[in-house]
Amino acid sequence: MSRQSYKQEKNQLTYTQQHLANERTYLAWIRTVISIVGVGFLATSLHFTMGVTRNSFVDTFTIALGIFACIFGLIVIFSATQNYKKKRQQLINETFTPSNMHITLISSMLAIMIMMVVVYFFMIM
Numbered sequence: 001m002s003r004q005s006y007k008q009e010k011n012q013l014t015y016t017q018q019h020l021a022n023e024r025t026y027l028a029w030i031r032t033v034i035s036i037v038g039v040g041f042l043a044t045s046l047h048f049t050m051g052v053t054r055n056s057f058v059d060t061f062t063i064a065l066g067i068f069a070c071i072f073g074l075i076v077i078f079s080a081t082q083n084y085k086k087k088r089q090q091l092i093n094e095t096f097t098p099s100n101m102h103i104t105l106i107s108s109m110l111a112i113m114i115m116m117v118v119v120y121f122f123m124i125m
Contacts, residue, residue, distance in 0.1 A: 015091050022087045029080035033073040036113070040069020043120060058123050065116050072109050079106065 044066035047059070083102050090096050 015094075018091050019088065022084060022091065025087075026080055026084040029076060029083075033076045033080075036076065036110075037069055037073040039113070039117070040066040040073075043069075043117060047120075047124075055123075058120075061116075061120060061123065065113075065120060068113060068116060072113060075109065076106055 044062050047062040079102055083099050086099070
């Protein structure tokens with residue numbers, strides 16, 4: 001083992017807490033994706049199994065909500081994975097920059113999904 005490699009490896013041991021926190025954050029995003037897709041699946045499956053009055057516009061909107069939830073989930077997975085790798089590299093390089101774009105994108109899409117769910121509830125009333 002070269003001297004520099006040993007020094008870099010030893011240096012990373014001091015950042016173990018940060019690496020573990022980065023992994024916990026990544027896993028939290030994955031749990032969030034499961035919830036997001038679950039909400040879309042739940043809304044879609046409940047709509048088509050409940051005895052609500054059929055309306056083609058509401059049916060189409062419900063399908064769009066389910067598809068949006070799945071696409072949103074995929075975007076969050078890819079974004080979280082990219083962010084995890086970026087943070088891991090920053091920890092190795094001993095640099096840090098916050099991820100504003102990642103948070104803004106996910107927050108905006110979550111707001112859209114919540115509005116879609118609210119609109120859906122108003123349409124079935």
